[in-house]
Amino acid sequence: MLEQLLIFTRGGLILWTCKELGNALKGSPIDTLIRSCLLEERSGLASFNYDAAGAGYTLKWTFHNELGLVFVAVYQRILHLLYVDDLLAMVKREFAEVYDPKRVEYSDFDETFRQLRKEAEARAEEMKKAKQVNNKPVNDGRKQGQGKKVGGFEGGNKNKSEANGDADDNGKNRKLENGHSNGNHHVVVEGSRGTVVTNGKENESSNTGAFDVSKLQKRRGKGTKKTDTVVSKGSKEDPKKKITKKNRVWDDSPAAPKLDFTDPVEENGNENVEVVAADQGESMMDKEEIVSSDSESEEDEEGKDAKPDTKKKGWFSSMFQSIAGKANLEKADLEPALKALKDRLMTKNVAEEIAEKLCESVAASLVGKKQASFTRIFSTVQAAMEEALVRILTPRRSIDILRDVHAAKEQRKPYVVVFVGVNGVGKSTNLAKVAYWLLQHNVSVMMAACDTFRSGAVEQLRTHARRLQIPIFEKGYEKDPAVVAKEAIQEATRNGTDVVLVDTAGRMQDNEPLMRALSKLIYLNNPDLVLFVGEALVGNDAVDQLSKFNQKLADLSTSPNPRLIDGILLTKFDTIDDKVGAALSMVYISGSPVMFVGCGQSYTDLKKLNVKSIVKTLLK
Numbered sequence: 001m002l003e004q005l006l007i008f009t010r011g012g013l014i015l016w017t018c019k020e021l022g023n024a025l026k027g028s029p030i031d032t033l034i035r036s037c038l039l040e041e042r043s044g045l046a047s048f049n050y051d052a053a054g055a056g057y058t059l060k061w062t063f064h065n066e067l068g069l070v071f072v073a074v075y076q077r078i079l080h081l082l083y084v085d086d087l088l089a090m091v092k093r094e095f096a097e098v099y100d101p102k103r104v105e106y107s108d109f110d111e112t113f114r115q116l117r118k119e120a121e122a123r124a125e126e127m128k129k130a131k132q133v134n135n136k137p138v139n140d141g142r143k144q145g146q147g148k149k150v151g152g153f154e155g156g157n158k159n160k161s162e163a164n165g166d167a168d169d170n171g172k173n174r175k176l177e178n179g180h181s182n183g184n185h186h187v188v189v190e191g192s193r194g195t196v197v198t199n200g201k202e203n204e205s206s207n208t209g210a211f212d213v214s215k216l217q218k219r220r221g222k223g224t225k226k227t228d229t230v231v232s233k234g235s236k237e238d239p240k241k242k243i244t245k246k247n248r249v250w251d252d253s254p255a256a257p258k259l260d261f262t263d264p265v266e267e268n269g270n271e272n273v274e275v276v277a278a279d280q281g282e283s284m285m286d287k288e289e290i291v292s293s294d295s296e297s298e299e300d301e302e303g304k305d306a307k308p309d310t311k312k313k314g315w316f317s318s319m320f321q322s323i324a325g326k327a328n329l330e331k332a333d334l335e336p337a338l339k340a341l342k343d344r345l346m347t348k349n350v351a352e353e354i355a356e357k358l359c360e361s362v363a364a365s366l367v368g369k370k371q372a373s374f375t376r377i378f379s380t381v382q383a384a385m386e387e388a389l390v391r392i393l394t395p396r397r398s399i400d401i402l403r404d405v406h407a408a409k410e411q412r413k414p415y416v417v418v419f420v421g422v423n424g425v426g427k428s429t430n431l432a433k434v435a436y437w438l439l440q441h442n443v444s445v446m447m448a449a450c451d452t453f454r455s456g457a458v459e460q461l462r463t464h465a466r467r468l469q470i471p472i473f474e475k476g477y478e479k480d481p482a483v484v485a486k487e488a489i490q491e492a493t494r495n496g497t498d499v500v501l502v503d504t505a506g507r508m509q510d511n512e513p514l515m516r517a518l519s520k521l522i523y524l525n526n527p528d529l530v531l532f533v534g535e536a537l538v539g540n541d542a543v544d545q546l547s548k549f550n551q552k553l554a555d556l557s558t559s560p561n562p563r564l565i566d567g568i569l570l571t572k573f574d575t576i577d578d579k580v581g582a583a584l585s586m587v588y589i590s591g592s593p594v595m596f597v598g599c600g601q602s603y604t605d606l607k608k609l610n611v612k613s614i615v616k617t618l619l620k
């Protein structure tokens with residue numbers, strides 16, 4: 001089975017991987033391929049075997065030079081998949097059609113790939129069947145790839161040349177129609193009567209996959225030893241190519257030294273590569289200049305501020321250096337990914353301003369940073385964003401209320417919590433939930449009815465108190481809430497109640513008289529916790545609410561050290577599906593942690609925020 005197929009740019013940005021196939025590759029075959037093969041100018045190999053971590057993978061690849069794209073297929077070596085080269089060529093062709101340098105997401109390619117894979121598998125299957133059928137009557141070693149069976153060779157060559165055209169078009173894009181693709185399919189079937197032809201075809205096209213680098217390597221043009229037997233077979237089948245090879249002139253050409261990119265020591269160790277390259281035949285040579293000029297222009301492009309030793313490297317060396325940790329990330333590299341993340345955060349109800357600021361911050365943390373390894377930029381940005389979100393949402397100080405309650409108790413003081421927020425967000429209801437939670441922890445509680453403004457508020461709280469069977473301190477309406485709270489705390493101190501929960505009137509953040517009253521209540525009573533109750537439903541308004549509450553508490557306080565909001569109780573979490581952005585917006589804007597989450601209308605519907613799951617949801 002195919003283990004994975006990846007499409008990435010020369011900059012190391014993985015544009016697409018097959019989700020269906022999953023991400024569970026053993027070890028790091030792609031890293032190893034790049035470091036041990038492509039960076040080492042061994043791209044001309046037919047394939048690369050990866051055996052670390054007990055993997056047993058074979059990797060095959062092809063390049064789209066003009067677009068700067070690399071296509072790599074990974075499969076279990078034991079399976080001898082026949083369709084991989086075919087599939088890679090088709091994927092390259094189809095992906096080139098949809099590729100846009102500004103895009104980072106290609107999930108729409110999933111379906112195309114599924115289709116291409118089916119086609120390639122079907123072709124391979126037919127090829128296998130045809131082979132079986134043809135082998136029966138013929139059963140003749142000569143006909144199994146000795147080159148006399150013209151149809152077989154025509155088919156094989158035709159297929160190869162199309163694969164070549166496809167693989168090495170360098171963006172000159174010899175587009176094959178869909179129908180043509182099917183035609184090609186028949187040619188392959190006809191041309192694959194013998195196993196050797198099939199093998200030859202397979203390996204030739206895999207070399208074709210690494211076409212351009214092979215040509216570079218061929219320019220080294222020295223070795224002729226063959227250790228890759230399958231490739232040797234392929235080369236034997238086409239004597240014409242050998243004739244052409246004899247006419248090579250590039251060994252002495254002035255361009256040759258320029259293209260000899262590897263260290264002499266390494267070159268000695270790379271005989272196989274040279275052999276494979278030399279065996280590519282004339283079609284390789286035809287394109288040599290294109291590759292040379294490509295490589296030069298690439299180097300020119302990249303080499304403006306490159307060091308001299310970098311310039312000496314080949315196209316693929318410089319190409320993959322960026323992946324292998326030599327390239328610094330630039331803002332422009334990050335922008336598409338940041339934009340995608342910003343949009344994603346906003347769809348989760350994160351206030352736009354916060355999403356924007358977060359992206360700026362993530363960009364600042366990444367610009368100039370080296371890519372540590374072969375990593376998709378989107379993943380790098382997402383990982384940085386994930387870290388930032390976890391950092392933001394993780395409380396910077398202890399929010400262990402029970403421990404603080406016990407500490408206050410030891411000082412013979414009640415622990416006082418004031419619930420504040422705009423109208424109707426669920427202050428009273430969630431105050432009652434907190435009371436219930438404290439009761440569950442054997443903490444004695446008293447409610448203080450300090451919403452002396454809205455009619456019905458005292459009765460509402462009384463109902464909760466009665467249900468929960470806890471005392472309530474109330475003085476009716478039109479009393480100064482700050483004074484009512486003070487008296488409640490005095491009462492709790494007298495009778496040894498552990499916690500006083502102070503309900504306050506809902507108020508709009510711009511209502512200055514009510515904000516002044518709240519500031520007074522807080523200043524006069526110096527509560528242990530000022531809890532902002534906010535709805536999880538809010539989007540951009542979350543920022544306005546919280547920033548103004550804090551601003552007013554600071555501006556309107558008579559204290560030189562005004563108390564601000566200490567924590568957040570996020571209500572109606574049960575109604576928001578995955579739009580959990582308010583949690584982030586509120587924490588970001590206030591710097592205060594989410595201490596409780598209300599997720600229903602019963603007393604038990606109070607939870608702690610799970611930072612990991614919120615972050616996961618935000619980035620999903």
Ligand SMILES: Nc1nc2c(ncn2[C@@H]2O[C@H](COP(=O)(O)OP(=O)(O)OP(=O)(O)O)[C@@H](O)[C@H]2O)c(=O)[nH]1
Nearest residue numbers: 423424425426427428429506571572598599600601
């Ligand atoms: N679904 C859901 N509804 C909630 C939640 N918390 C509160 N509510 C509902 O929200 C409505 C308003 O709740 P209240 O507790 O009266 O809100 P308040 O903030 O005290 O209201 P004011 O005193 O007018 O400011 C009620 O119908 C509650 O049942 C919650 O977590 N989930």
